[in-house]
Amino acid sequence: MGTSTEASLSRVERRKARTNKRLLEVARQLFSEKGIYWAKVEDITELADLGKGTFYKYFDSKEQIISALVEEGLSELLAKTEAAVLAVSTDGRIIPNVIGARVDFFLAYPDYLLLLHQVRGLMQLQVGVAEELRVIYAKHLSRIAKLVKPVIGSTSAHDVAVAIAAYTSGLMTYHLLFEGIEGIRRRRNELVLALDQSVQALLKAGRPRA
Amino acid sequence: MGTSTEASLSRVERRKARTNKRLLEVARQLFSEKGIYWAKVEDITELADLGKGTFYKYFDSKEQIISALVEEGLSELLAKTEAAVLAVSTDGRIIPNVIGARVDFFLAYPDYLLLLHQVRGLMQLQVGVAEELRVIYAKHLSRIAKLVKPVIGSTSAHDVAVAIAAYTSGLMTYHLLFEGIEGIRRRRNELVLALDQSVQALLKAGRPRA
Amino acid sequence: MGTSTEASLSRVERRKARTNKRLLEVARQLFSEKGIYWAKVEDITELADLGKGTFYKYFDSKEQIISALVEEGLSELLAKTEAAVLAVSTDGRIIPNVIGARVDFFLAYPDYLLLLHQVRGLMQLQVGVAEELRVIYAKHLSRIAKLVKPVIGSTSAHDVAVAIAAYTSGLMTYHLLFEGIEGIRRRRNELVLALDQSVQALLKAGRPRA
Amino acid sequence: MGTSTEASLSRVERRKARTNKRLLEVARQLFSEKGIYWAKVEDITELADLGKGTFYKYFDSKEQIISALVEEGLSELLAKTEAAVLAVSTDGRIIPNVIGARVDFFLAYPDYLLLLHQVRGLMQLQVGVAEELRVIYAKHLSRIAKLVKPVIGSTSAHDVAVAIAAYTSGLMTYHLLFEGIEGIRRRRNELVLALDQSVQALLKAGRPRA
């Protein structure tokens, strides 16, 4: 008994966990609103109602909180996706469910849409943080690839995973720009359907990978 | 005769045009390599072998050269796309040609892939430059929408244009990350085919827009 | 008891107050030595033995510290002047005492002589800070006008206040140039007398204002 | 005949003289409007409708055109003053005429009021240009001192010259700020009268200099 993660921690430890979480939430919001560059560490601590120095008790640097957010976000996204796959009735539902889970994740946490978009750009640069982020992202895609493996024919599972991720994020980001998050939310089913068809088309196509 | 634009300019004017072009090229390269934030104005002028002050004779600010690059890039991309549509034999070839033109543009100028990715992120932020960039981008998509109008059924032309842009940039950016530009170049035909099928699937789907 | 302003502040607060004061003092000195343009923010922080960034924790900008100095200086000058007027035996002593207080103020803080001279020039320019400074200065002169009102006949109190300020600053600045502060200090009584006679002449003249 | 300065110059030389004069005029105007620091060399050449490089054909530096303007201005002011003294009927009119000439000079060239005010500040600074300007100014005051010598008793002629200059510039500058140049122009006679009385009071006082 009493071995739940939360309960087993001392009051102090629970407090720390809460502060850590608040910093992550606030950072996610600000990175999405102002961009990872324009959002200042002080903006974060201020919105979190903490002293500026406190930030560095929880994260080594601004770069590191970005990594932490990406890790947390992709991990949560993966969890939701895996749950959606487990809930599947027939293999044919795997891909639409994966896509649905992704879309729903970004509808639930729209900040991640822009944060991850920025991070995908960052990853490609010849810049310090990039390498670590690349590893995190690659791992995520591998896991997605594994999930869809059962339903793809000769197509590369990795290519399909990439297509799912790329199409979903691409489409949602564009629509976010022109219609806002509410616009996307209203068209949720339509988007999932369209994305599913787009991805299915790839599979039928035989082998996008020669 | 002999009054080609170039020839009709004085030596000084030609020199200025060349400097302007060099700054744009160098900036595009550096923005793509280091990112629009980490690339410093001085990096640009240094690589262009110019004094730092010279930059400001040609562009009002760092932000403005980003706008200029986006405008130039999207304009070139549109021109290539329009040419590809004009070269079409049957209406059925319009979409594959549009996609092919986009893919080929980014293969020819891979720097734009990352630059435009970053700019799409920037556009969404509550930040100064954003508005101007949004207008430029929206205009571009409208023009693409017009080009594909003949071949879409009841689907929204704008949605199709968005899908083409989102899928193409999304897919190419992801692949760039994992395979490098040469990897994409080798798979060019395959990618165009896959993208075409993905987009065609949308059209057949009936109406992604309610 | 024991709740004097200083004592009631925490150590940190007292330290901050001291830093603020030191920055103002150093700035006043440097603005007077090198001029408000040639004195750099870094000169100020260096002489104050502080990091450059610290300046901006205390003042929004270089312009703002000028305003702050002017406000502080004129406020102190006014206080000294009011005290001198209160100490007056007969109304006839009001103007000489006002002049004496002004002269003594500038002898005590000679930096203000040149700083305010520069600021009076700045105020007249079509430049950002000007407006705020004009308001501060106008307020000061109004207060001086009020002080001298009892002893002027039909002459405009504002004109007399202006004459007092203009003559005093004008004369002291010129003499500062040719004789240095020590030269002025030695001639203190003579200058006060001369200035008093000059101002009294205006009053007897009837009405400098038509 | 034909030996007038103008006529004896070649066309080129006359053209150069005109350009030189235009630069001085424009500089005076801009230094007065925007301040000697905020007015840029390029502002001057632009308003003079000349190339930027041309400026340096006529003046060694921005500092030097300031010196040139001061020299020209004080020289003209002295000439006007000497003429006014020569036109005097009785010695008693010397000082009012000197003051009148000064006031009229500044009414005719109001730009000089602010330019010279700024320069008087500049002169006092521990800065490059200062020394040269001090010499020019000192010379001017000596000449004024000589003019008033006949009418002063035991008072130092230099002190009287300083008082004349200080009071006049001080009063006019203050009034310029609060009433504008037109306000001063309307009150011209009143001001001259007031200034005269103020200065006369000094003379009667016996010896402002111990």
Add this chain to the structure above:
DNA sequence: TATGAATGAGTGTTCATTCAT
């Protein structure tokens, strides 16, 4: 532990001055 005052390297930008044409 939490804080926020202090820091200073680093940035975009300006502008007096030069010099090739």
Add this chain to the structure above:
DNA sequence: AATGAATGAACACTCATTCAT
């Protein structure tokens, strides 16, 4: 002689990070 493109030293100001309390 006149020009204006090019220059780069210099500056105001920012902000991630540190550290004494």
